[in-house]
Amino acid sequence: MKFAETNRLCRKKFKRLTGMSRRNFYLIVNIIKEYEKKKNKLGRPCRLIPEDQVLIAIQYWREYRTYFHIGCEWGVSESMVCRTVHKVENLLIKSGKLSLPGQKELRKLSDPDTVLVIDVMESPIERPKKGQKGFYSGKQKEHTLKTQVIIDLKTKKIMCLRHGKGRMHDFKLFQKSQVKLAKTIKLLADKGYQGIVKIHELSEIPIRKPRGKNYSEEQRKYNRELGRIRVAVENVNRCLKIFKILSYPYRNRRYKFGLRSHLIAGIYNNDLGSKA
Template sequence: MKPYAQLPTDNPEEFMRTVGLSKEGFHVLNDKLTAYIATQKALNPLTMRGRKDTKLVLEDRLLLTLYYLRHYPTLINLGAIFDISESYCHKIYTRTARMIAKVEKLPNRKTLLEDSTTTLAIDVSEQPIERPVKNQKAYYSGKKRHTIKAQLVICVLTLTILSVVMGKGQQHDFLVFKNNRLLLHSGALLLADSGYQGIHKHHQNSTLPVKKKKGQPLSAEDKAHNKALAKRRIYIEHVNRRCKVFRIVKDVYRGKHKNYSLTWRLVAALVNLRYDGI
């Protein structure tokens, strides 16, 4: 892998496919990290002394982190790509990822309480994981594999990801919603799928598809309602696809489960940045 300074700049599509962000988005994120590091040095000058990480400059550390999120290689392969050791590669990724989470955040949860006219869509993305050593039953999905879940809430108008919360594979989608106590403005319209039966008790202004009952076919009116709802909810499927361009939330997740929330918040923030006109 070439250092960032030597990457080709004449092919924006190739840069996007390699890094997961446009070159402009990369520079925006790099500038935010530079400002954050300068602020931390000013606030804590004594803690910044000692040995310096001179192997990779900030642009290369950011490139490494984005490349890992985008392609999800093993750390030993990632270290070989950037010509550094596996342990140093892990150190750089961990530090840079946590800095990105501080400078590129999702909207505050209070945002969901402020707008009464917005239309929101909610859905759960399920990802396979390696079989856990402990507490396997909690992660065992009905799809006969161990999984972990991420619940996304988006604004249908802007396709901005507003919230991401986690759940275990055995949990029902609606249970993930209830456990995380997502607060919404009472006037906001929430579009959900059939996995959220009962959500009206928690948010009255919700729309669900009509489920077919045994021996009772759906009426033409119910079919028209379901079709119209599917057309409005399709946008959250598009956002899910945008997120899964970053292979770390698509392939079998190999990391620690306690870091899964951070991983999804990183990916969601990067997707918002990528499609924010940058």
């Protein structure tokens, strides 16, 4: 569906199709238009208008079909779809308009009312030819890439991401990421983060079941309340996985996975509170 048809859709249908608001869509289009104005006028002009170029890239992230199938739909070659997707991705990264706050911003946080929630999202990948053992997730029973997500509980904004292989333990990934927080910031995590209190004192994790005993009523109540709060980060993971490139088996070069997940997280952040 080309831009002329897509633009006729109502707000809800547009977001269902693209995974983002119109405001976010036009932000990306303007980045492409700025590039088209600045670049040299030599050579053959692109057959696709900036809006259609962005739609092709979005369609690839959102549906994760092959370049061949997308090319057949748009009446262009497979290689042109590939070049268009890479072009849009590279321009968005260079622009910095979809960048995440990152660990520098995390270090600056000091408000005692700030609560952060951490979780790990797993994305399946095709079985690697080499080093399969390192990517095999015992939890998912398949080869995966892990993405550590830290969000601000109040705003639901993604603060930073960190990636690791499927075999790496969630807590090990946290240690490797070297996230540093002010002592006044509260951090909520799941049972996989046993020992996190030694690194960040103001951390809360569910109480483990005592060996050979049952939970007390108070322990059940505490775990239930913590789980009710922590579900916010699960909802964020679900929003990211609307883009099937993060939920379907990842077929591309693994070094590109981080770039794409950061872009999608930036799109999610930019859409918070948006109705356009």
